[in-house]
Amino acid sequence: MSQRKWTPLFIILLLLxxxxxxxxxxxxxxxxxxxxxxxxxxxxxxxxxxxxxxxILPWRRDLLExxxxxxxxxxxxxxxxxxxxxxxxxxxDGWVWLGTAYYQTGDLPSTITACLEGLKNxxxxxxxQLLAFSYRGQKDWEHELSALENQTRLDPNDAxxxxxxxxxxxxxxxxQALSVLKHASSLNPELDSAVQTLSTAxxxxxxxxxxxxxxxxxxxxxxxxxxxxxxxxxFERAVEVEEKNAEAWAWLGEAKQQLGQDGRVELDKALRxxxxxxxxxxxxxxxxxxxxxxxxxxxxxxxxxxxEPENPRWQAGIGEAYSKLGELVSxxxxxxxxxxxxxxxxxxxxxxxxxxxxxxxxxxxxxxPAAQQAVxxxxxxxxxxxxxxxxxxxxxxxxxxxxxxxQAIDLLPNNFSAHIHLAMTYLAQGNRTSxxxxxxxxxxxxxxxxxxxDAIQLLERYFPQ
Numbered sequence: 533m534s535q536r537k538w539t540p541l542f543i544i545l546l547l548l549x550x551x552x553x554x555x556x557x558x559x560x561x562x563x564x565x566x567x568x569x570x571x572x573x574x575x576x577x578x579x580x581x582x583x584x585x586x587x588i589l590p591w592r593r594d595l596l597e598x599x600x601x602x603x604x605x606x607x608x609x610x611x612x613x614x615x616x617x618x619x620x621x622x623x624x625d626g627w628v629w630l631g632t633a634y635y636q637t638g639d640l641p642s643t644i645t646a647c648l649e650g651l652k653n654x655x656x657x658x659x660x661q662l663l664a665f666s667y668r669g670q671k672d673w674e675h676e677l678s679a680l681e682n683q684t685r686l687d688p689n690d691a692x693x694x695x696x697x698x699x700x701x702x703x704x705x706x707x708q709a710l711s712v713l714k715h716a717s718s719l720n721p722e723l724d725s726a727v728q729t730l731s732t733a734x735x736x737x738x739x740x741x742x743x744x745x746x747x748x749x750x751x752x753x754x755x756x757x758x759x760x761x762x763x764x765x766x767f768e769r770a771v772e773v774e775e776k777n778a779e780a781w782a783w784l785g786e787a788k789q790q791l792g793q794d795g796r797v798e799l800d801k802a803l804r805x806x807x808x809x810x811x812x813x814x815x816x817x818x819x820x821x822x823x824x825x826x827x828x829x830x831x832x833x834x835x836x837x838x839x840e841p842e843n844p845r846w847q848a849g850i851g852e853a854y855s856k857l858g859e860l861v862s863x864x865x866x867x868x869x870x871x872x873x874x875x876x877x878x879x880x881x882x883x884x885x886x887x888x889x890x891x892x893x894x895x896x897x898x899x900x901p902a903a904q905q906a907v908x909x910x911x912x913x914x915x916x917x918x919x920x921x922x923x924x925x926x927x928x929x930x931x932x933x934x935x936x937x938x939q940a941i942d943l944l945p946n947n948f949s950a951h952i953h954l955a956m957t958y959l960a961q962g963n964r965t966s967x968x969x970x971x972x973x974x975x976x977x978x979x980x981x982x983x984x985x986d987a988i989q990l991l992e993r994y995f996p997q
Contacts, residue, residue, distance in 0.1 A: 562588065566598070575606035583615070593619065597626045600633075609633040624654040631662045640666045657686035661693070673700055673765060684712075691720035698730070699762060702750055703769075706734055725914060725943050726757055744774035751783055758946050758979050760790040778806035782815040789822060790981040810836040810846060817849050822982075826856040844870035848883045860893055871902070881906035882919040889919075889926035899923050914944035922953045925960065933957045948974050948983035952990070959994060968995055 566581035579602035586595035600615030609632075616622065616630040627650025634643040647663040650656065660683035667676035680697040684690065698713035710731060717727040733753035737746040751766030764787035770780035778801075785798030799819055802812045817832035833849035840846060851866030867884040874880045881902045888899025903923040906916040921937035924930075934957050940950040951974050958967035974980045974987035 563595070566602070570602065575602050576608075578602040579606050579608065579611075586615075593621070597622060601625060601629045604629040604633045607636075609636045613637070622650065624650065624656050624658070627654065628656065628658045628662065631659065631666075635662060635666060640669050644670075655686065657683055660686065664693070664696075671761065671765075673762070674704065676700065677704060688715075689719060691716050691723060694719065695723055695726070698727075699754070699759065702730060702734065703762065703766060706738065706750075710734055722942065722945060725912070729753060729756060742774065744770040744777045744780055747773070748777075748780055748783060751787070755783075755787065755790070758948060758981060760787050760979065760981050763787045764791065776805045778802040778809050779811050781805065782809075782812045786815050786818065789819065792981075795819060808839055810840040810843065813839070814846060814849055817853070821852070821856065824856075826853055829853045830857065842873060844874040844877065844880045847873060848880065851883070851887060855887060855891060860891055863887060863891075864893060864898075876909065878906040878909035878913065878916050881909065882916055885919045885923050889923045892926065895923065895927050900927055912943060914940040914947045914950065917943070918947060918950040918953060921950065921957070925953060925957050930957055930961050934961070946977070946979065948977070948980045952983060952986050955987075955990060964994070971995075 562581045562585035566578045566585060569575070569577035569581060579599055582595055582599035582602055586592065586599055589595065596615050596619045600612045600619065603609075603615060604612035612629065612633040616626055616633065619626060622630065627646060631643050631646040631650065634640075634646055643666045644663060647659045647666065650659045651663075660679050664676050664679035664683055667673075667679055677697065677700040680693055680700065683693050684697055687693065694712055694716035698709050698716055701709035701712055713723075713727045713730055717723045730753060733749055737749040740746040740749065747766045747770035751763045751770065754760070754763035754766060764784065767780055767784035767787055770777060771784060774780065780802075781798045782802035785795035785802065788795040788798065796819065799812075799816050802809070803816065806812055813832045813836040817829045817836065820826070820829040820832060830850065830853035833846055833853055837843070837846035837850060847866050847870035851863045851870065854860070854863035854866060864887070867880075867887050870880045871884055885899045885903035885906060887893070888895050888902065893899070900923050903916075903920040907913075907920050910916045917936055917940035921933045921935075921940060924933035924936060934954065937950050937954040937957060940947050941954065944950075951970050955967045955970035955974075958964070958970065968991075971987045971991050974983050975991065977984070980987070
């Protein structure tokens with residue numbers, strides 16, 4: 533009787549087993565195929581197999597995360613977000629990839645939210661790194677600084693993170709900046725030149741009695757290092773603390789131009805506040821040069837030279853204006869006057885050399901000796917080496933040009949002028965692949981400023997689509 537009682541139950545269990553077993557087999561077969569595809573770096577296949585397994589085995593909540601990460605690694609970021617944000621509990625990897633997927637789709641607010649949520653459970657260097665990048669994308673420098681402080685706390689050997697943190701501290705807490713910058717330099721000697729420049733700027737700015745002047749020094753230094761976003765921030769703070777500071781307004785206009793904006797409003801304000809400032813006149817001269825209005829450019833530099841007749845920079849500006857107007861004899865005379873005024877300043881020699889190289893004028897007898905003198909006066913200055921490399925290029929000494937320009941880039945990796953000249957050298961040598969790589973590096977950089985336009989022009993000329 534007992535046997536007859538259990539027979540129906542046994543039959544039901546047998547039927548359930550016959551139904552469930554194929555489901556289990558299919559689910560775990562998908563997992564196996566996903567793991568094999570993952571091992572082979574075939575993330576597209578892995579993502580589809582994990583997604584299939586997640587449908588078959590809904591109680592395996594970890595499969596949703598694995599599918600989401602695989603979709604992200606296959607660059608299908610929108611689908612990755614759908615899987616990862618619907619996962620009950622994410623691992624550290626899951627939060628990192630969810631934030632990365634949002635970042636790749638350009639959704640910075642969601643990236644930040646994902647990172648902050650993940651950081652509630654994981655003290656993660658990768659999440660802080662992504663958070664710092666996201667805040668930087670929003671130009672939220674104070675929150676970027678905070679994220680970098682935590683990132684460097686967890687990873688004391690990341691040179692770039694320490695360098696970036698040092699840059700921000702230069703603006704927000706100058707007293708703490710130098711030690712962080714020196715640590716970055718100790719981790720990566722390529723940062724030595726930039727750190728030395730910042731160290732000098734910090735020392736000089738600390739001696740100023742007016743906050744606006746300190747900010748001007750820091751801002752100009754950021755510009756020298758081609759970080760025009762932070763330069764703009766410094767100049768904006770300078771005009772906030774001293775509204776009628778003409779030079780601060782003029783430099784703010786310059787920073788905006790470097791970032792692809794117009795800057796004319798700021799330059800006009802600068803002129804209203806001080807029409808006799810040589811620096812304001814010179815920065816306005818730069819503006820007119822970019823507008824290709826060379827008579828106005830010449831007028832501004834002539835006024836600057838009138839206000840400061842012993843300043844060689846204004847003579848160089850006059851020389852450039854004459855050069856743009858096609859008056860090369862007058863241009864050469866102005867550049868040579870600049871050298872006569874400051875024979876011990878390497879920059880005067882550099883500008884004379886560049887003029888000769890750009891225009892093919894007296895390259896051998898004036899330009900090349902000028903470039904060599906610039907390097908003699910400042911042998912480890914990447915700008916001087918760039919000028920020498922460019923002059924070698926203009927004189928047909930391609931091997932020396934390549935060697936010298938590479939040296940300039942080694943000293944200052946973001947020396948975009950040197951990258952442009954190196955690309956031109958590669959083109960002269962017939963090395964199109966290396967030329968293309970150099971030009972796209974400049975074009976795609978977030979901080980290349982006006983050099984990006986030069987790179988685009990050369991790419992359009994030599995690599996038409």
